[in-house]
Amino acid sequence: MNPQPTSHDALEVIPLGGMGEIGKNMFAYRYGDEILVVDGGLAFPEAHQLGIDLIIPKIDYLQENAALIKGWILTHGHEDHIGSLPYIMPRLPRVPMYSAALTLGLLREKLSEFGIKEADTDLREVEIDAQVKIGQHFVVDFFRITHSIPDNMGYVLTTPVGKVVHTGDFKIDRTPTDGKLSQLDRIEKAGDEGVLLLISDSTNAERPGWSISEAEVAENMEELIKSARGRVFITTFASQTHRVQNIIKSSEKLGRRVVMEGRSMLKYAQVSQQLGYMEFKDPLVTSDEVGSMQDSQVLYICTGSQGQPMSVLSRLAFGNHAKIALKRGDTVILSSSPIPGNEEAVNTVINRLYEIGVDVLYPPNQKVHASGHGSREEQLHILNLARPKYFLPWHGEPRHQINHARLAQTATRPPQRTLVAKNGDIVRLTPDDFKVVGTVPAGAVYVDGLGVGDIGDDIIMDRMSMSQEGVLIITAVLHPTPHIELVSRGFIRSNRELENQIRKVALEAVEQGTRDKKRLEDIRDDMYGAVRRFVRKVTGRNPVLIPLLVD
Amino acid sequence: MNPQPTSHDALEVIPLGGMGEIGKNMFAYRYGDEILVVDGGLAFPEAHQLGIDLIIPKIDYLQENAALIKGWILTHGHEDHIGSLPYIMPRLPRVPMYSAALTLGLLREKLSEFGIKEADTDLREVEIDAQVKIGQHFVVDFFRITHSIPDNMGYVLTTPVGKVVHTGDFKIDRTPTDGKLSQLDRIEKAGDEGVLLLISDSTNAERPGWSISEAEVAENMEELIKSARGRVFITTFASQTHRVQNIIKSSEKLGRRVVMEGRSMLKYAQVSQQLGYMEFKDPLVTSDEVGSMQDSQVLYICTGSQGQPMSVLSRLAFGNHAKIALKRGDTVILSSSPIPGNEEAVNTVINRLYEIGVDVLYPPNQKVHASGHGSREEQLHILNLARPKYFLPWHGEPRHQINHARLAQTATRPPQRTLVAKNGDIVRLTPDDFKVVGTVPAGAVYVDGLGVGDIGDDIIMDRMSMSQEGVLIITAVLHPTPHIELVSRGFIRSNRELENQIRKVALEAVEQGTRDKKRLEDIRDDMYGAVRRFVRKVTGRNPVLIPLLVD
Ligand SMILES: [Zn+2]
Ligand SMILES: [Zn+2]
Numbered sequence A, B: 001m002n003p004q005p006t007s008h009d010a011l012e013v014i015p016l017g018g019m020g021e022i023g024k025n026m027f028a029y030r031y032g033d034e035i036l037v038v039d040g041g042l043a044f045p046e047a048h049q050l051g052i053d054l055i056i057p058k059i060d061y062l063q064e065n066a067a068l069i070k071g072w073i074l075t076h077g078h079e080d081h082i083g084s085l086p087y088i089m090p091r092l093p094r095v096p097m098y099s100a101a102l103t104l105g106l107l108r109e110k111l112s113e114f115g116i117k118e119a120d121t122d123l124r125e126v127e128i129d130a131q132v133k134i135g136q137h138f139v140v141d142f143f144r145i146t147h148s149i150p151d152n153m154g155y156v157l158t159t160p161v162g163k164v165v166h167t168g169d170f171k172i173d174r175t176p177t178d179g180k181l182s183q184l185d186r187i188e189k190a191g192d193e194g195v196l197l198l199i200s201d202s203t204n205a206e207r208p209g210w211s212i213s214e215a216e217v218a219e220n221m222e223e224l225i226k227s228a229r230g231r232v233f234i235t236t237f238a239s240q241t242h243r244v245q246n247i248i249k250s251s252e253k254l255g256r257r258v259v260m261e262g263r264s265m266l267k268y269a270q271v272s273q274q275l276g277y278m279e280f281k282d283p284l285v286t287s288d289e290v291g292s293m294q295d296s297q298v299l300y301i302c303t304g305s306q307g308q309p310m311s312v313l314s315r316l317a318f319g320n321h322a323k324i325a326l327k328r329g330d331t332v333i334l335s336s337s338p339i340p341g342n343e344e345a346v347n348t349v350i351n352r353l354y355e356i357g358v359d360v361l362y363p364p365n366q367k368v369h370a371s372g373h374g375s376r377e378e379q380l381h382i383l384n385l386a387r388p389k390y391f392l393p394w395h396g397e398p399r400h401q402i403n404h405a406r407l408a409q410t411a412t413r414p415p416q417r418t419l420v421a422k423n424g425d426i427v428r429l430t431p432d433d434f435k436v437v438g439t440v441p442a443g444a445v446y447v448d449g450l451g452v453g454d455i456g457d458d459i460i461m462d463r464m465s466m467s468q469e470g471v472l473i474i475t476a477v478l479h480p481t482p483h484i485e486l487v488s489r490g491f492i493r494s495n496r497e498l499e500n501q502i503r504k505v506a507l508e509a510v511e512q513g514t515r516d517k518k519r520l521e522d523i524r525d526d527m528y529g530a531v532r533r534f535v536r537k538v539t540g541r542n543p544v545l546i547p548l549l550v551d
């Protein structure tokens, strides 16, 4: 950590999340004594981060410079952009927070779940192409750009050193569901005036071509719903408002009444509908109400696109949903792809659905899902519109950032310099220079149960060891007669002979130590070492050993 | 479990592994008092099977009917077909075991590692298109069929009730590396004579078209090696003898000397070379010897295609290989796809390689890998050659079996009946009938460390709980003055206040129990319950609680 003093001729971009990873997007702009914060997202743990519910960014830098924060902007309502806010906002000053209606609607819902009062926040709804002045030095010109949730925004940031274009998450959907096209002219205009830095979404930098439009997905889905004879069950991301809307439209057209199942599905639909982003001609019905309808008149939209164990689709697949049972003749459509890490869970659900005998439809054999992120041609199009002097590939793992960086070299006017930054880097930008000049603390804060930050990597390591080999607790009771008690969890099947041998080994160590008048700690360590060696030799295993001495 | 008595007019097919899963392939044919066993493979654990090294099939049925086993045939040398044999063979009688040279060569290597003597086995090498009579009732006509390892065999089994065709694992490679085409005429001939049952590989029943030939992979790889400026590192499955051979040929042609790194890579190469399945014009060199050569004259073939933590490629990617360090200008080719479950590990390796700055090439953007299993057109071709009366889709999860079953309905002459069987099903076959008539014990035996079968699902469940929330051990010492000691692993960061509160709650329960003169077990249970409720309320967590009472 070696931040240089901030001068008045440079803009600093300081990513606190989302750089070198997909998730927990958050970064800060700093110019002089003013900080502008962008987003505050969460990440989901990887398989080896055992027992962690979610991960939020480390915000030490912002806490240390809290007085400088002049404003906060949110690009859109996905969890990886607003999911950390209930954890982070209470620890930072109340500053104006700007975003579009749906994003703030989803955030309000979230804050109220956490018991955070509206009065402790300063949420300011803006039009999707509004101009906002923040502090003395930042002017933000938002623009609409298509993604997999409505009200998604990019923006042009005008600063004393020059213009920054940040795409936000994007795809370039030329036939969006709501007919509202991306305002790419804003990027082009900025390009005409001169863009110093482009910060662009790298997610699909390894996918050639142009992404599929949501309209094409809607068409394919409607065909499949039309040809289904029995009930139809569709799962997708709850935040995929446009897709859910399209499914509802198709259902209405094809004479099917819609049942929504799953808390998050209902929550998003409610917020979207209240704010005018989702329309129902026919009101929703409940699974009880459809009891009297014919199978061909019913369609369920439900949670579970990632194979989450408690989701509606998983409960249906495993036959333990309280009210609904799948049967032959039903059609299940997974309008989604597994997020990396969820492949096994989704595969298990798909197999169970096949075993039940329903028709199961999913990508890639069925074109029922489109990514919310643009492919290479779309990324290149943005580069050609913005024509930036400097380029910062963002929202991607190193493989995505680096492929995006290489793609930039094929632009009509390639950037003069591209940096592949990491979380915590201080990226310093002047009209003539662009480099990493230091770092600030950055990284993962684990959230588990009610605790934030009380789980560290050392604890994860212990969990890892126990998950591999279990735990063996050896209690030596010294008085009146020394004896050993054993308890294990997750080790091996109860085995009298082995247990007796372990007891004997432990007791010998204790008795030897007592004879030698060793200190209790040393006796305990001797016992630990003796048992560890013995267990490893006899079983080939290394359980977590916990030696206890009761005097 | 309800096996009906075996009659003399029926053949039973009894899968003990590989049905409804990809892995641990093994099944038995039974006719009257004779049993013929096919393969004996292992499976790798899924992510939730914590700490398990590998999984072998339950063989209770074979042990109970050991006297009836007349012979054993092995289709090929992959782990999912021969990997369990060192665990299984010692527990079953010594019977003739037939296979081709490479398969037996790999098996011998494996048995000797386990200290199993050749004299305790009865390995009989056969030509790849040999005929073998086993017992009184089984005649096996092997045939060559292409796959991702040499010496792969299918066979026509002639029994008193009719002919069975088993493809074994297969693809139909029309330009195989060694020029040896699949002997599909054998299947066609059987089809002309009448096939009662076809057992066919379902792995890629969801992939349209025809699989890529190994020749195409070889060509693409050679192009990439040719255009590499610096050193080239290639990882692939060690058992992919043909691909390794092709890489060696390309290296020799392009003037690069080959270094092989990784124990399994060297082991397979050695067996393959000894048996004449792999040729080197230039002898292998060591990584020390290439020190003096130019980067453009060196090519490494190494282990690690699945991101295994201790493999050569992982050590290179994480910069902790003892002798070799990657650098800019190097090219790394992953000639493989991640097996389901390994996606995260492979992704991490790829990201680290990008960070080092090497050129990283992998599918699907580079066509450097081909599956060893045929796609739908190939599966259909086999169905049309065999024209079976009955069909048993094998070597697949339910999704693959069921798609294969549906595909069969599009054959020129669709089977009269298809069964989607499970491990343990007794599939009974007569000239006029084909059905599941009962089950035998079947399932997974876990191998962990030196232990086989001493880990059960209950232990896995304990490991799962500890991996999620850690463990908290509460020891109540009753004399002289009652007091409580706490130890935890993988729970939360040491927190005096919380620990004191837990101690207080536990002590109150103990003192109350003592006053009420409860039994020790009841006091322990009271303490457990009180602490559990308190911890859940205060932390939102449910660690594995272990209460100990020392009187
Ligand atoms: Zn997004
Ligand atoms: Zn995002």
Ligand SMILES: [Zn+2]
Residues within 6 Å of the ligand: B076, B078, B147, B169, B372
């Ligand atoms: Zn195979």
Ligand SMILES: [Zn+2]
Residues within 6 Å of the ligand: B025, B078, B080, B081, B169, B395
């Ligand atoms: Zn196989």
